[in-house]
Amino acid sequence: MSSNMQRQAVPLSRSEKCIVGTGLERQVALDSGVPAIAEHEGKIVYNDTEKIILFGSGNGLSIPLIIYQRSNKNTCMHQKSQVQKGKCVKKGQILADGAATVGGELALGKNVLVAYMPWEGYNSEDAVLISERLVYEDIYTSFHIRKYEIQTHVTSHGPERITNKIPHLEAHLLRNLDKNGIVILGSWVETGDILVGKLTPQMAKESSYAPEDRLLRAILGIQVSTSKETCLKLPIGGRGRVIDVRWLHKKADSSYNPETIHIYISQKREIKVGDKVAGRHGNKGIVSKILSRQDMPYLQDGRPVDMVFNPLGVPSRMNVGQILECSLGLAGSMLNRHYRIAPFDERYEQEASRKLVFSELYEASKETSNPWIFEPEYPGKSRIFDGRTGNPFEQPVIIGKPYILKLIHQVDDKIHGRSSGPYALVTQQPLKGRAKQGGQRVGEMEVWALEGFGVAHILQEMLTYKSDHIKARQEVLGTTISGGTIPKPVDAPESFRLLVRELRSLALELNHFLVSEKDFQIQRKEV
Structure with a gap:
């Protein structure tokens, strides 16, 4: 699950190396082919956003970005x-980083300060409470580019036309079109x-003309x-900014090939309620509330x-590695160190992970003169305060800096109403x-x-009204406009009629009857 979610991570606008890693980050980044690497040693003679020119061994090498x-x-x-x-580089040195690499290492997320504690029910059932700092400081801001395309065909009534003169459309909808009828770059x-x-082009229906019109057209042909x-x-x-427009013209000798226009739109997305975030231990969750900084729990x-993550998400799933990563990340941020720990390090020594984490926390506590980082009564935990009242919470809380990713499952792509x-x-x-x-299904259950x-x-x-009762559906609009009560549907909905028609195709006739409760008179109803 953790590998799946690293595959779904979104490159952020400002990437950051993980404090606690496995040592494979550099190899993964190199194998991906994303960073630009010097093929031989030499000197950088030209450098801009589009290309790097490396001169060495008697020849120049241009590397496009x-x-x-x-x-x-x-x-x-x-x-x-x-x-x-003007700088000299060696063979294999990183010349340019990709969207999700820093210094040639994989960097998919951010090291953020996390507390494991319940908070007013806002982080129950794998929900996550986040601070507004992540929004305003663009910590989890990402850029997305969407491609929209349209083709022009030759119909039986003539070829389709690209134009900016569209009748019956409001002027403000056409404000971004150029003289050719295509959106202006940068708008x-x-x-x-x-x-x-x-x-x-399409032929007008004869019924749409007046009788005199039709007669004249028939006479004159x-x-x-x-x-x-x-x-x-x-x-x-x-919504977004147009960053590229491509008009692919057909060849002169092929009249049947359609012209295609591609529009590329860039969109900046901050983290918001409904977005999905995850750690590297399968600990995923949905952002449930964005709290102001002054109301968030604060450290000593x-x-x-x-x-704020839910502590109930840890014991039942038994992914305790996230707690060790969290605490070691805090020590690393205080000591300005990065750790590369191989998986299954318990094979070296019993409780090797816990010993490393506690020793680093103790060292961080001594070097920074912050005794709350490592307290022997509850190692790894600290007493923190409620931002709303200023009072300390009853129990000490695990705090730390794990590596948290923002995933591709975003609320902007999923929100829908009809x-x-x-x-x-x-x-x-x-x-x-x-x-x-489409609508939401109301099934049998x-x-x-x-x-x-x-x-x-x-x-x-x-x-009936919201589903397949055609007559009732049509009556709703009129009665709503006039302020009357919606009439009860009396005849059968379309799905029942469909069933009857399918049974008739099998030579089975289906009728239904109304039996009066008073005199038991049977009244046959037509389907």
């Missing part, structure tokens, strides 16, 4: 030069803005084609903690999924749960 490219996971890939002009776009203006707006619009949650030297939207043609029920503006609470009206809404 990656600048703000999109990865397959829509994250941002770029390389930052780590050498200066800021919001949800719903037009990225590429496109018109598709005129055919009028109208155009339909099929622009590329920025979808929900896609006055520093507020950055994250008021009304498209329906399936066959069942007439709302579609499924965020991409199709959800219906049982609602039945258990006796919410009859909600049940009826879910199974």
Whole structure:
């Protein structure tokens, strides 16, 4: 699980080496091919954001750098030069770091101050409480690049056109288009803005003309084609800066090849409620609340903690390594040291990990003259204070600096709501999924749960108005506008009609009857 989540980690705007590592970070970074490495020794004769020129052994070597490219996971890939002009470098030396490397070592997350304690229920069930410092100081800020594309085809009524003259659209939606109808490079776009203006020709319906019009067109033999707006619009949650526009023209000899336009939009995302964070021991959680700095629990030297994890997430899962990492990280930050500890170090000596952690905490306590870092009564723990009241908490708390990653599962990509939207043609029920503006499924077991609470009206809404009862759906709008009461649906919903039609295809007729309670009269109802 831990390996999976390191694979899902997002490169941050400012990366940081881990204080406690395994020693494989450098090898992983080199094997990934992300850092630029000197192929031979020499002197740096030119250096900027786009390339580095290394001169040595009688020839010059130009090394191009990656600048703000999109990865397959829509994250941002770029390389930052780590050498200066005029400096001499050796073979194998790091010339440029990648988006997730620092000094040629893998750097996916940040070392943040963490306390393991419950806090008002906000970190129950693997939720995580974080400080506003992580937002305002861009500790967990990442850049994401999305690609939007559109193609132009030749239809039976003529070719599609790219233009900035789109009828029936408000001017502010077209404000970022150039004279060709494509969004201007560097412009800021919001949800719903037009990225590429496109018109598709189509024949007008005869019924849309007046009778005199139709007669004249029939006499003169005129055919009028109208155009339909099929622009590329920025979808929900896609606000950002246009960083690249590519118009791929078709070859002169191939008339059937469509033209394709790619728009690349960069987005800056701070950490927010609903984002997923994780350590390197499978200890993952969702951000539940962002608390102001003054309200966070603080240490005896006055520093507020950055994250509050739930201690109940440790014993049942038996991933106690996170506690040792947490404490050793605190000692390392105080002593300005980095540790590279091989896995399974217990094979060298009994309790080797615990002895190392306690000895480093003791040394940090002595060197910094902070006795609270290592207290013999409860080693590894410290008394901390409630930021809201200033009173100390009843029990000592484990505090430390583990390495925490921000994962690709972000709330901006998952949040979804639907008021009304498209329906399936066959069942007439709302579609499924965020991409199709779909609804939430109320399945068999959800219906049982609602039945258990006796919410009859909600049940009826879910199974009729909000689902596949076409007539009731149409009546809701009118009665809502006029302020009347919504009429009860009397006939069968579409899914029942579909069942009847499928049974009829098997030569089975299904009818239903209403039996009066008073006189037991049977009244046949047509499906």
